[in-house]
Amino acid sequence: MAYYLVIILAVLLYFFQRRYKSLPFDSHVKVEPTLGSTRRSRVDTKNEEGIDLFKDLYYKLQNLENFPEVLPGARKLLRSILDQGVLLARYKAPARSILHIEKFDPSKLERLLAAEFHETMDSWEAYARRREVGSGRESFVDRKAAINWLKNLAPLNYIDGAWLCRVHKITTPFALRGVTKNAWQTYSEEMGDGDLEKNHVFIYRNLMQEIGAALPAGDSLDFTHPRHGMNDESAWKAATAQLLVSLFPNDFLPEILGFNLHFEALTMGSLRAMKELAEFGISAYYFTLHISIDNADSGHSAMALATIVRFMDIVRETGMMDYDEAWRRIQAGYLLSQSFDGNETVQMYEAKVADMLQNKASLARKLHCTSRVRIGQRRLSDWFVSGWGSNDNKGNDQNEEDWKDEFLAALADAKPWVHRGNSGKSLLMRELAWKGRMFGAFTDSEVGLLRTWIDSLKTGDADSGKPYLAPVEEYETGKTTFAPSRQDAAVFHPALPPQQERPRGEDYGHELIPRPPIKVSQVRLDVLVPLWFTHPCLLEGTANSPHQMATRLTSQILQILRAESGYKLETSGVAGMDEQLFADTSPDLVALGLEIVRRHKLPEPTCLGDVLGEPNVSASDAITFAYTMLSWAMRPMANGMFLLGLARAFLDLEVLVANSDDLLARREREVLQQMIERKSVSFEACLNELKPDVQKCREVVAGYEYGRTEIEKVLG
Numbered sequence: 042m043a044y045y046l047v048i049i050l051a052v053l054l055y056f057f058q059r060r061y062k063s064l065p066f067d068s069h070v071k072v073e074p075t076l077g078s079t080r081r082s083r084v085d086t087k088n089e090e091g092i093d094l095f096k097d098l099y100y101k102l103q104n105l106e107n108f109p110e111v112l113p114g115a116r117k118l119l120r121s122i123l124d125q126g127v128l129l130a131r132y133k134a135p136a137r138s139i140l141h142i143e144k145f146d147p148s149k150l151e152r153l154l155a156a157e158f159h160e161t162m163d164s165w166e167a168y169a170r171r172r173e174v175g176s177g178r179e180s181f182v183d184r185k186a187a188i189n190w191l192k193n194l195a196p197l198n199y200i201d202g203a204w205l206c207r208v209h210k211i212t213t214p215f216a217l218r219g220v221t222k223n224a225w226q227t228y229s230e231e232m233g234d235g236d237l238e239k240n241h242v243f244i245y246r247n248l249m250q251e252i253g254a255a256l257p258a259g260d261s262l263d264f265t266h267p268r269h270g271m272n273d274e275s276a277w278k279a280a281t282a283q284l285l286v287s288l289f290p291n292d293f294l295p296e297i298l299g300f301n302l303h304f305e306a307l308t309m310g311s312l313r314a315m316k317e318l319a320e321f322g323i324s325a326y327y328f329t330l331h332i333s334i335d336n337a338d339s340g341h342s343a344m345a346l347a348t349i350v351r352f353m354d355i356v357r358e359t360g361m362m363d364y365d366e367a368w369r370r371i372q373a374g375y376l377l378s379q380s381f382d383g384n385e386t387v388q389m390y391e392a393k394v395a396d397m398l399q400n401k402a403s404l405a406r407k408l409h410c411t412s413r414v415r416i417g418q419r420r421l422s423d424w425f426v427s428g429w430g431s432n433d434n435k436g437n438d439q440n441e442e443d444w445k446d447e448f449l450a451a452l453a454d455a456k457p458w459v460h461r462g463n464s465g466k467s468l469l470m471r472e473l474a475w476k477g478r479m480f481g482a483f484t485d486s487e488v489g490l491l492r493t494w495i496d497s498l499k500t501g502d503a504d505s506g507k508p509y510l511a512p513v514e515e516y517e518t519g520k521t522t523f524a525p526s527r528q529d530a531a532v533f534h535p536a537l538p539p540q541q542e543r544p545r546g547e548d549y550g551h552e553l554i555p556r557p558p559i560k561v562s563q564v565r566l567d568v569l570v571p572l573w574f575t576h577p578c579l580l581e582g583t584a585n586s587p588h589q590m591a592t593r594l595t596s597q598i599l600q601i602l603r604a605e606s607g608y609k610l611e612t613s614g615v616a617g618m619d620e621q622l623f624a625d626t627s628p629d630l631v632a633l634g635l636e637i638v639r640r641h642k643l644p645e646p647t648c649l650g651d652v653l654g655e656p657n658v659s660a661s662d663a664i665t666f667a668y669t670m671l672s673w674a675m676r677p678m679a680n681g682m683f684l685l686g687l688a689r690a691f692l693d694l695e696v697l698v699a700n701s702d703d704l705l706a707r708r709e710r711e712v713l714q715q716m717i718e719r720k721s722v723s724f725e726a727c728l729n730e731l732k733p734d735v736q737k738c739r740e741v742v743a744g745y746e747y748g749r750t751e752i753e754k755v756l757g
Contacts, residue, residue, distance in 0.1 A: 091274055091278070092272065092274045092277055095274070095277035095278050095280070095281045096265035096277055097265075098111065098115065098118075098281050098284070098285075099196060099265060099277060099280055099281050099284065100260070100261075100262050100264070100265050102115065102281070102284040102285070102288070103200070103259070103260040103284065103586050103588065103589075104260060104678065105288075105535060105537075105585070106537060106675065106676040106677070106678055106679060107678070109535075109537045112288070112535065115285055115288055116288070116289060118285060119285040119286060119288065119289070119293070122282055122285065122377060122380075123296060123373045123374070123377050125377075125380065125387050126373060126376035126377035126378075126379065126380040127140075127372070127373050127376050128387050128493075128497050129376070129380045129385065129386065129387050129390070130376045130379065130380075131493050131496075131497075132387065132390040132490070132493050133385060133390075134489065134493075137153065137156060137157075139153060139372050139375050139376065139379075140372060140376075141153075142368075142372075144365065144368065145353055145364070145365075145367075145368035145371075147346075147350050147353075150346065150349075151346065154302075154306065154337065154342070154346065155337075157306060158306070158307060158337055161306075161307050161308065161309055161312075162307075164309050165309060165312050168309070168312075168313065169316075172316070178317045178320065179313060179317075180310075180313045180314060180317050181317050181318075181321070183321075184321040184322075184323070187317065187318055187321050187323060188252045188253075188254070188323070189270070191248065191249070191252060191254070191318075191323070192249065192252070192254045192256075192269075192270060192271060193270075193271050193272070193273040193276050194273075194276055195245070195249060195254070195256055195259070195271060195276075196259070196264075196271060196276050196277050196280040197276050197279055197280045197283070198241070198242070198245040198327070199242055199245065199246070199259030199264075199280075199587070199588050200242070200259065200280055200283060200284065200586070200587045200588055201231050201241040201242050201245065201587055202227065202228045202231030202232065202241065202587050203280075203283040203284050203287055203586075203587050204283045204286050204287050204297060204300050204301060204304065205224055205225060205227055205228035205231075205287065205297065205301060206228055206287050206584055206585055206586070206587060207287045207288065207290045207534060207535070207585055208221045208224045208225050208228070208287070208290045208294070208297055209221040209222055209224065209225035209290075209581075209606065210290060210291075210534050210578075210581055211574070211575065211577045211578040211581065211631070211649055212291060212530075212531065212532055212533060212534045212648070212649055212650075213290065213291065213648075214291070214361075214647060214648045215631060215635065215646065215647055215648055216355060216359055216361070216647065217294065217352070217355065218629070218631060218632075219351065219355075220294075220298075220348055220351055220352045220355060221290070221294070222606055222607070222608075222629070223344060223347070223348045223351065223620070223621050224297070224298060224301060224345075224348050225606070226344065226608065226616070226620050226621075227301065227305070227341050227344055227345070228584070228587075229599065229602075229603060229608065230334065230341070230615050230616075230617075231587070232584070232587065232590045232591075232596070232599055233596065233599075234599070234600075234603065234611045234615065235596045235597065235599040235600035235603060235611055235723075236596065236611065237591070237592070237593050237596045240590065240591050240596065241327070241330070241331075241587075242259075242587050242588055242590065242591040243591040244326065244327050244330070245327050246259075246591060248323075248324055248326075248327055251323070251324060252323060254269075256269060257269075258588065259588035260586055260588045260589060275381065275384075278381070279381045282377065282381070286300050286374065286377065288535065289534070289535075290534055291532075291533065291534055293370075293374075294352070295352070295367050295368075295370035295371045295373075295374065296370055296371070296373055296374035296377070297374060298345070298348060298349050298352055298371055298374060299349070299370070299371035299372060299373060299374025299375035299376075299377075299378075300374035300375065300377055300378045301345045301348070301374075301378075302342075302345040302346060302349060302371070302374075302375055302378075303374075303375045303376075303378035303379050304378045305335045305340075305341040305342045305344075305345045306335070306337075306342055307332060307335065307336075307337075307342070308382075311328045311331055311332055312328075312332065314328045315328045315329050315332060334615060334617075338618075339617040339618040339619075340617050340618075341617075343617070343618050344617065344618060344621060347618065347621055348621075349371060352367070352371075353367060353368065353371075390490065390493075390494075391449075391494065393490060394449070394490055394491060394494045395445040395446075395448075395449055396445075397483075397487055397490065397491075398445075398448065398449070398452075399445065401482065401483070402424070414458075415455075416448070416451045416452055416455045416458070417447075417450075417451025417452075417454065417455065418451070419451070424448055424451075453498050459495055459498070460495070461495070461498035461499060461500045462495070462496060462497075462498055462499065462500050463495070463496070464491075464492040464495040464496050467495055469491070469495075470488075470491070470492060470495065473488050473491070527650060527655060529650070529655060529656055529668075530656075530668065530671040530672060530675060531575075531648075531649045531650040531652075531653045531656075531667075531668070531671065532648060532649065532650035535675060536671075536675060537672075537675050537676070538656075538668075538671070538672045538675075539672065540669075540672035540673055540675075540676060540680075541669045541672065541673075543673060543680065543683055543743075543747070544683075544743045544744075544746075544747045545740075545743060546682070546683075546736060546737075546738075546739030546740035546741075546742065546743045547739065548743065549739050549742040549743045549746060550739065550742055551735045551736075551738040551739050551742065552738070552742070553686065553689070553728060553738070553741055553742050553745055555693070555745075556693070556749050558693065558696060558697065558700075559693050559694060559696070559697045559749075559752065559753060559756070561697075561753075561756050561757065564697070564698075564701060564704065564756065565756065565757060566637075566641055566643065567661065567663065568661075568662075568663040568755050568756055568757070569637070569698075569704075569756070570634065570637065570638065570643070570652060571652055571653055571661075571663045571664050571667045572663055572666065572667060572691075572694065572752070572755070573630070573633075573634045573637065573694075573698070574631065574634045574646070574649055574652045574653075574667075575649065575652075575653070575667035575670055575671065576630075576670065576688070576691040576694070577605055577629075577630045577631065578670060578671055578674040579670060579673075579674050579684050579687055579688040579691065580598055580601055580602055580605075580674075580677075580684060580685065580688050581602060581674070582674050582675060582676070582677035582684075583595055583598045583599075583602075583677050583681065583684075584598075584599065584602060585677065589678075593730050594727060594730045594731065597723045597726045597727045597730065598685070598723070598727065600719070600723045601688070601719075601720050601723045601724065601727075604716050604719040604720045604723070605629060605630050605716065605720070606629045606630075607627035607628050607629035607630075607632065607716075608620060608627065609623075609627060610719065627712070628709065628712055630716075633698075633705065633709055633712070633713055636705055636706070636709050637698075637704055637705060640704070640705065640706070653667055653668065656668045662754070662755045663755045666751055666755055670687070673687075682731070682737045682738075682740030682741050682744065683740050683741070683743055683744040683747075684744060685724075685727060685740075685741050685744060686740065686741035686742060686743060686744025686745035686746075686747075686748065687744035687745065687747065687748040688724075688744075688748075689724050689741070689744070689745050689748070690744070690745045690746075690747075690748025690749045690752060691748060691752070692717060692720055692721065692724065693749060693752070694752055695713060695716070695717050695720075696717060698710075698713065699713040699714045699717060727741075728741070
């Protein structure tokens with residue numbers, strides 16, 4: 042509880058800087074100090090506080106099972122940065138924006154993306170022509186600058202694909218598994234589809250070694266140490282945002298899909314890096330790879346758009362949430378990713394509001410000298426006489442900044458002049474309009490800036506207002522079938538329930554010797570069904586950290602996960618859109634489980650929570666075993682090798698089902714048999730990779746032996 046309070050206070054300190062509760066996300070504003078001044082600016086101090094917070098979360102979110110106390114604060118922080126992404130877009134008010142698509146329209150969205158792509162390509166063409174006629178490099182002045190830039194991007198590129206790493210879980214509502222499978226395919230391809238040499242994190246890590254950046258493991262506390270020279274706040278901020286948006290896949294799926302759509306788009310930064318790094322003799326393949334694999338025809342950009350279209354189709358067909366709200370939330374995710382483009386921030390625009398009002402006040406001080414209007418505890422004339430532009434504060438930056446904050450805080454609560462979140466109801470805006478007493482005192486752009494500021498103000502408690510058009514709690518897909526809602530591990534991710542003590546490897550040998558096939562006279566469906574739907578959880582947690590996926594062992598585990606999820610057999614290339622076009626031919630373990638249920642005319646579940654029911658002491662042995670597996674699976678760092686052995690034991694259960702004539706039809710049995718063959722090869726590769734480490738082998742054996750014993754016991 043103490044740590045939770047510390048996190049919340051830190052979040053409030055940095056992200057909720059304005060006392061009028063407009064929740065600015067970014068303090069990355071570069072302010073030049075006055076000549077001769079030795080005072081550190083408040084912005085500089087906040088920047089350092091921001092980097093420290095980002096680094097702390099970056100480490101803890103990659104090691105979540107050791108720091109579950111950060112989850113409540115992380116959820117609030119995610120909501121606030123989504124809010125800030127939308128607010129920044131409203132402040133910027135570009136000529137072309139996803140916000141201009143008020144109702145979801147696939148053709149309009151496609152045209153928007155095409156326009157963004159062509160604008161990037163036009164910029165690239167202009168850049169290429171400038172370079173062709175002798176213009177200098179535009180991203181890096183020299184090799185040292187290029188190396189520094191690459192190193193400062195390490196926090197971001199060491200978790201490449203993180204925003205999707207949790208999107209496809211056994212807790213995903215079954216109606217959405219086709220959508221999340223398509224989204225997770227992008228993550229799988231970022232991880233090389235199980236080929237370590239193609240793993241994007243592995244490629245970037247090798248690049249760091251090539252340029253002489255001796256960085257520690259990206260999920261280690263040491264990685265965040267200042268001595269490594271990675272002090273670009275924007276990189277830490279963007280990386281932490283990716284980890285945050287991935288955390289709650291059932292509750293924030295629309296936002297994840299929107300984030301993915303923008304992030305996979307082509308950027309000028311990658312194009313320039315591809316050219317200029319090569320000119321310094323530095324490998325640019327990481328950037329070349331993304332330019333190619335993210336293409337909008339058959340690559341990740343195309344896949345992202347197709348996934349959103351399918352998601353919206355399902356929303357319309359099922360009514361699982363309001364259709365328009367689903368689109369607005371996709372927009373919020375898109376704008377969160379877009380908010381990391383360039384250096385403009387919400388705080389910069391709020392500073393413009395303060396500066397604008399300061400300039401007006403300095404001119405209107407005497408004009409309002411007899412005004413009885415009160416703003417907060419002072420008359421307007423008192424604010425203007427002793428505040429901004431007064432002789433008392435001239436040359437005193439600290440006092441001037443304090444007055445700005447105090448006046449804005451007071452103005453935000455000065456009804457009827459300002460109604461939080463409602464510029465249309467605010468008297469100030471009416472006075473600025475035609476026939477108002479201040480018409481013409483503000484330009485159109487200044488009026489628009491003030492309107493956006495008022496509309497952004499929270500009502501009441503900072504967390505009780507609309508985060509970006511609708512409260513998140515109105516869409517919790519993992520709980521829609523339950524009243525009251527549930528927070529247990531069968532319906533919610535991430536959940537870290539207390540775990541039962543598991544067998545230790547010290548009690549077992551180091552060589553896994555498969556037992557004879559499981560034999561039972563008759564398979565009890567009340568036992569098989571909960572075990573079948575739960576056992577895909579065993580290895581999926583391994584993929585929760587992109588950095589931890591960049592090893593030969595975890596690459597083999599990724600291939601097991603791909604087989605279980607019904608993806609095509611890995612080739613020397615990438616499937617891209619082919620996987621989505623032929624998805625119906627490759628059912629996953631959950632789809633096979635649903636076939637078992639339908640074949641035997643059992644009630645069809647909508648999610649794992651329907652299968653298991655709520656955890657309780659009177660549950661059957663099979664359901665108790667299922668919940669025990671879920672608790673272990675949520676801690677893959679502590680239980681990884683044991684879980685690998687346990688998953689291998691369930692391969693034997695899959696063999697039993699594949700060989701049974703009455704559980705599945707012939708076609709489904711053939712699909713399952715192919716899945717078993719693929720998994721067997723990868724399990725064997727995992728064991729070979731682990732051979733030098735006797736203790737890890739013992740843990741695997743412990744998991745296998747325990748699993749086989751429990752499976753046979755509950756099957757009877």
